[in-house]
Amino acid sequence: MAASRIVIENCAIATVDADDTEYASGHLVVADDRIESIGAGAAPDGLENVVRRVDGTGCLATPGLVNTHHHFYQWITRGLAADHNLFDWLTALYPTWARIDESMVRAAARGSLAMMARGGVTTSMDHHYVYPRGSGDLSGAIIGAARETGVRFTLARGSMDRGRSDGGLPPDFAVETLDGALAATEETIDAHHDPSPDAMTQIAVAPCSPFSVSTGLLREGAELARRKGVRLHTHGSETVEEEQFCKELFGMGPTDYFESTGWLGPDVWMAHCVHMNAPDIAAFARTGTGVAHCPSSNARLGAGIARIPDLLRAGVAVGLGVDGTASNESGELHTELRNALLINRLGAHRERALTVRQALRLGTYGGAQVLGREGQIGSLETGKLADLVLWKLDTLAHASIADPVAALVLGGAAPVSLSLVGGRTVVEDNRLTTVDEDDIARTTRDEAQRLARIAADG
Numbered sequence: 340m341a342a343s344r345i346v347i348e349n350c351a352i353a354t355v356d357a358d359d360t361e362y363a364s365g366h367l368v369v370a371d372d373r374i375e376s377i378g379a380g381a382a383p384d385g386l387e388n389v390v391r392r393v394d395g396t397g398c399l400a401t402p403g404l405v406n407t408h409h410h411f412y413q414w415i416t417r418g419l420a421a422d423h424n425l426f427d428w429l430t431a432l433y434p435t436w437a438r439i440d441e442s443m444v445r446a447a448a449r450g451s452l453a454m455m456a457r458g459g460v461t462t463s464m465d466h467h468y469v470y471p472r473g474s475g476d477l478s479g480a481i482i483g484a485a486r487e488t489g490v491r492f493t494l495a496r497g498s499m500d501r502g503r504s505d506g507g508l509p510p511d512f513a514v515e516t517l518d519g520a521l522a523a524t525e526e527t528i529d530a531h532h533d534p535s536p537d538a539m540t541q542i543a544v545a546p547c548s549p550f551s552v553s554t555g556l557l558r559e560g561a562e563l564a565r566r567k568g569v570r571l572h573t574h575g576s577e578t579v580e581e582e583q584f585c586k587e588l589f590g591m592g593p594t595d596y597f598e599s600t601g602w603l604g605p606d607v608w609m610a611h612c613v614h615m616n617a618p619d620i621a622a623f624a625r626t627g628t629g630v631a632h633c634p635s636s637n638a639r640l641g642a643g644i645a646r647i648p649d650l651l652r653a654g655v656a657v658g659l660g661v662d663g664t665a666s667n668e669s670g671e672l673h674t675e676l677r678n679a680l681l682i683n684r685l686g687a688h689r690e691r692a693l694t695v696r697q698a699l700r701l702g703t704y705g706g707a708q709v710l711g712r713e714g715q716i717g718s719l720e721t722g723k724l725a726d727l728v729l730w731k732l733d734t735l736a737h738a739s740i741a742d743p744v745a746a747l748v749l750g751g752a753a754p755v756s757l758s759l760v761g762g763r764t765v766v767e768d769n770r771l772t773t774v775d776e777d778d779i780a781r782t783t784r785d786e787a788q789r790l791a792r793i794a795a796d797g
């Protein structure tokens with residue numbers, strides 16, 4: 340017997356289930372933390388313990404958006420190195436990033452999470468890989484911020500151990516040792532990973548990239564993840580320069596290098612995957628490796644266009660990622676639906692390279708697949724967790740567009756009328772209900788200024 344029910348009626352619904360079922364006007368009943376019923380027309384009569392009725396007239400209900408790649412700490416280093424490619428941008432920013440501390444990381448995580456949640460994200464991840472010595476409990480600060488915001492969350496505990504003196508890109512003072520990084524990652528899993536299906540906090544093992552991590556850390560990181568039963572995440576095939584780096588150092592391209600270190604598999608998802616040839620795509624499909632597509636960041640850094648239509652056709656699971664906000668200053672995921680569609684049409688020179696419904700699927704079900712959580716979230720279906728968003732589409736920005744999915748994907752960023760995570764309200768009338776946006780804005784500005792001062796002092 341449900342302790343409480345929320346009834347939502349009179350809204351359009353895009354379920355993003357296997358058949359892409361949609362209702363022009365339908366209902367959703369949320370019982371405690373799960374979807375109890377969904378369908379056309381009004382909700383069933385005689386429901387007990389209804390604590391709230393929502394009139395969704397003028398709104399579209401979709402699954403909550405799932406963000407599969409991000410670096411929260413970058414919220415306080417936005418707008419820097421604005422006209423650089425990836426390697427030059429990293430080289431410009433590493434010295435500043437190496438000075439972050441717990442208070443800065445907490446503020447940046449709150450900022451990143453608040454911005455995403457306000458825009459309809461109900462599940463996110465943070466790939467955090469900068470752990471300067473003596474900087475405090477950065478992982479704990481990030482996880483605390485996610486709990487406070489109320490968003491379902493995976494911390495991809497990152498690491499770097501290939502400093503400049505070992506042929507890597509980051510300066511030596513910004514890296515950990517191999518053993519130190521592995522031990523800290525294992526401690527984070529033991530302290531925070533929740534394997535249950537309705538988990539709010541999960542941990543993944545996430546060495547940063549081939550050019551900042553030793554082969555040993557990749558190999559042993561993969562072994563650690565499999566011993567602990569958690570997922571693996573890293574950056575891969577992002578730029579031409581990375582491909583050259585791998586060929587020079589390892590005598591093979593990034594995908595072959597990942598395969599040789601145990602980094603392809605159904606428990607792995609990789610950010611970017613821009614520079615992939617046909618055998619690389621086939622290897623991802625064969626091994627069940629997932630992709631986090633980050634179109635805005637790839638454009639901002641001039642990295643190139645990932646071959647998403649080809650990856651999808653091969654059967655690869657693809658989700659969307661904001662990426663860090665030092666390379667995608669908006670920090671929003673709903674705009675990535677539109678950017679994914681536009682950029683892939685340009686890349687493939689085809690008007691149907693991605694349809695509006697495929698774009699919505701990437702941002703919802705595809706993301707859930709990539710995080711290994713598609714059994715619980717990513718589509719609106721009876722029995723699944725009630726992670727859902729009501730988008731307001733009857734204002735100036737969208738009211739003249741008849742197809743609500745086209746309005747959401749192709750139109751301006753739609754306001755969120757209501758967002759639920761496991762049945763708990765996170766956004767109401769375009770304002771966060773869990774945290775104070777104005778307080779977060781002030782704190783992030785102060786911490787960004789403090790970091791800039793410390794970095795300038797050297």
Ligand SMILES: [Zn+2]
Pocket residue numbers: 408409410574610662663
């Ligand atoms: Zn990234």
